[in-house]
Amino acid sequence: MDVLITGRHLEVTSALRKYVENRAKKLEKYTSKATHITFTLKVEKYRHLAEVLVKVNGSILQSEEETDAMYASVDKATAKIERQLKKHKEKLRNHRVQQDIFIEENVDSRSDFQEGREKKEA
Numbered sequence: 271m272d273v274l275i276t277g278r279h280l281e282v283t284s285a286l287r288k289y290v291e292n293r294a295k296k297l298e299k300y301t302s303k304a305t306h307i308t309f310t311l312k313v314e315k316y317r318h319l320a321e322v323l324v325k326v327n328g329s330i331l332q333s334e335e336e337t338d339a340m341y342a343s344v345d346k347a348t349a350k351i352e353r354q355l356k357k358h359k360e361k362l363r364n365h366r367v368q369q370d371i372f373i374e375e376n377v378d379s380r381s382d383f384q385e386g387r388e389k390k391e392a
Contacts, residue, residue, distance in 0.1 A: 271298060271307060278312040280340075286311070289341060293348045300355040303327045311340060320347040326358060 273294045275282055294307050305325050312319040320343035321334040333350035337343045 271305065274306070274308045276308070276310045278310065280311055280313045282311065286340065290344055293344060297324065297348065297351060297355065300352060301326055301359060309344070311344070313340075318343045320344045322347045322351050324351055324355070326355070329358065331355065331358065 271294075273291055275287055275290050290309050290311075294309070297307065303326055306323075307325075308321075308323040310319075310321040310323075312321070316338065317336050318338065318340040319334065319336045320340065322332070324331045331351055331354045333347045333354065335343045335346035335350065337346065
């Protein structure tokens with residue numbers, strides 16, 4: 271997985287870079303299909319903004335948080351991405367389950383239809 275860290279109006283220190291990379295490693299446990307993570311760290315007057323973009327299976331998940339401290343902004347933005355990744359993973363899992371249920375319902379309705387047809391013919 272590629273991790274890109276960009277600072278706008280901010281010099282990304284080695285400590286901040288390590289912190290962001292550790293947060294990115296924690297995101298890996300939610301999906302193995304994340305190919306690219308981009309952290310954009312910005313400072314505008316007294317606002318510290320952290321934006322996170324994650325590319326997963328052709329989808330792009332994005333979060334942006336603003337606080338007075340950069341580390342807090344990174345924490346909040348990654349927490350938001352974690353929730354989005356959980357939701358995305360759950361959608362994929364539930365979609366497969368719903369498809370199996372749908373197939374079973376169709377098989378049951380066909381057998382009910384054929385039984386009703388046999389009763390009318392008799």
